[in-house]
């Protein structure tokens with residue numbers, strides 16, 4: 397929507413030919429963005445080979461990105477990725493998966509505070525675009541940005557990938573606190589200490605602090621962890637209220653990335669010797685059968701420490 401509004405011809409690819417035909421016919425993506433008319437500059441296809449143009453953008457969930465990249469016809473040029481996650485099976489970040497599967501192309505991450513419905517409705521949004529080649533990143537930011545989409549660029553792919561992935565895990569934690577009725581003080585404390593974990597992981601794994609304090613880190617953490625519109629936060633709220641993970645996921649069509657990223661993030665932190673108790677607690681609740689009250693007590697009962705650490 398946004399790129400079409402910026403004047404670019406856009407082709408939208410959908411896997412399912414019936415869905416592609418329905419979106420083209422009704423000019424609406426009724427399943428995912430009901431009530432929002434498709435921009436007239438967007439064509440729809442189910443044929444991946446028919447996608448031309450200079451720029452390809454992939455909006456598949458993190459755990460499916462590798463399979464989609466493997467299906468893409470090889471072509472040099474930028475490959476924009478919006479997925480915010482870490483591949484559970486390998487611990488790889490999205491740009492690493494792109495570099496492995498499509499070495500002929502240049503991975504670019506587009507990330508930051510952006511509920512899709514607001515972007516699609518043309519409400520003002522600012523994002524970070526990460527590209528290893530600063531000049532190419534700057535050119536993309538200038539070309540894709542417009543009146544309601546402001547893009548900042550950086551070369552820090554790792555920082556952007558980390559911020560986008562971790563904010564989803566931390567939002568689940570924030571939701572649990574809300575759902576459990578532990579109060580807004582506790583939520584603010586948890587989000588702040590979660591940001592400290594994000595910064596430590598950045599320092600250990602190569603993300604820049606200014607990136608993590610920017611739109612794709614703190615910015616997206618603020619949006620996601622403080623809004624029940626977020627799928628990650630709302631899943632946390634439901635868990636905190638006592639519903640089971642299977643029940644919550646069973647009722648959802650849309651992906652909740654933090655569920656699939658939590659284990660990989662906890663493993664990456666442990667392997668690098670980085671203290672990440674909030675991320676670890678989310679992983680324990682989601683994947684290791686920990687009771688929420690035990691996990692919360694474990695966080696609160698940690699020994700006192702200097703705040704800067």
Ligand SMILES: NC(=O)c1ccc[n+]([C@@H]2O[C@H](COP(=O)([O-])OP(=O)(O)OC[C@H]3O[C@@H](n4cnc5c(N)ncnc54)[C@H](O)[C@@H]3O)[C@@H](O)[C@H]2O)c1
Nearest residue numbers: 455456457458460464478479480510511512649650651653
């Ligand atoms: N929705 C948002 O507000 C938003 C904003 C910014 C970034 N993101 C990120 O973008 C990614 C996708 O999010 P979403 O909200 O579009 O998720 P979604 O679950 O709502 O939609 C995912 C889309 O991918 C398709 N899909 C699912 N499995 C697939 C597969 N195996 N192969 C190809 N396509 C598949 C689905 O049919 C659907 O069209 C996530 O990583 C998310 O964190 C989402």
Ligand SMILES: O=P(O)(O)OC[C@H](O)CO
Nearest residue numbers: 508509510511626627628
């Ligand atoms: O609904 P969520 O939690 O997947 O968040 C969507 C976007 O990532 C917000 O920037």
